[in-house]
Amino acid sequence: MREYKVVVLGSGGVGKSALTVQFVTGTFIEKYDPTIEDFYRKEIEVDASPSVLEILDTAGTEQYEKVPVILVGNKVDLESEREVSSNEGRALAEEWGCPFMETSAKSKTMVDELFAEIVRQMNYAAQPDKDDPCCSACNIQ
Ligand code: GDP
Numbered sequence: 001m002r003e004y005k006v007v008v009l010g011s012g013g014v015g016k017s018a019l020t021v022q023f024v025t026g027t028f029i030e031k032y033d034p035t036i037e038d039f040y041r042k043e044i045e046v047d048a049s050p051s052v053l054e055i056l057d058t059a060g061t062e063q064y065e066k067v068p069v070i071l072v073g074n075k076v077d078l079e080s081e082r083e084v085s086s087n088e089g090r091a092l093a094e095e096w097g098c099p100f101m102e103t104s105a106k107s108k109t110m111v112d113e114l115f116a117e118i119v120r121q122m123n124y125a126a127q128p129d130k131d132d133p134c135c136s137a138c139n140i141q
Helices: 016-025 086-096 111-125 133-138
Strands: 002-008 038-046 049-057 071-073 100-102
Touching: 002 016, 002 111, 016 038, 016 049, 016 111, 038 111, 049 111, 071 086, 086 100, 100 111
Parallel strands: 002 049, 071 100
Antiparallel strands: 038 049
16 A cells, blocks of 8 residues: 655644644544644545555745645634635645645545645656656666
8 A cells, every 4th residue: 555645734723734634534623733643544435545644734934945745724623714815825736736625624625635646746746757758767666
């Protein structure tokens, strides 16, 4: 079974822990407890392939090199309090060259889809680049 390491990044209070915990345990955390760093593990099937996700829920301040990214707008259940429009989110994702998804940890909207999509992004990133002489030289499958 392939393992996928997922890192959840973003400002404090946007719902990183709630999204992760909703996905892993199926429950919603109401209480806000600023996260230091937590580690979770869950097995899911994505496109008929069993996959193990190792999820690092961060304090949100880390910086990472070029890795597969999904830009997430969380708390879509609070539509009347929306601060960022879908168009703004889509435009930023386009600028970053990554997918954009709107989720709610509370109503479990697009939570499973989000984590399945990051697995797909990692599968895609792991494909050898046919134009890269190194990949073809090593014959990486
Ligand atoms: P983190 O600092 O990014 O890990 O944020 P938390 O996961 O601790 O969430 C911060 C607060 O927002 C908590 O009180 C959560 O219950 C709340 N929250 C998180 N996700 C959602 C959501 O999708 N909808 C609503 N209404 N509240 C949410």
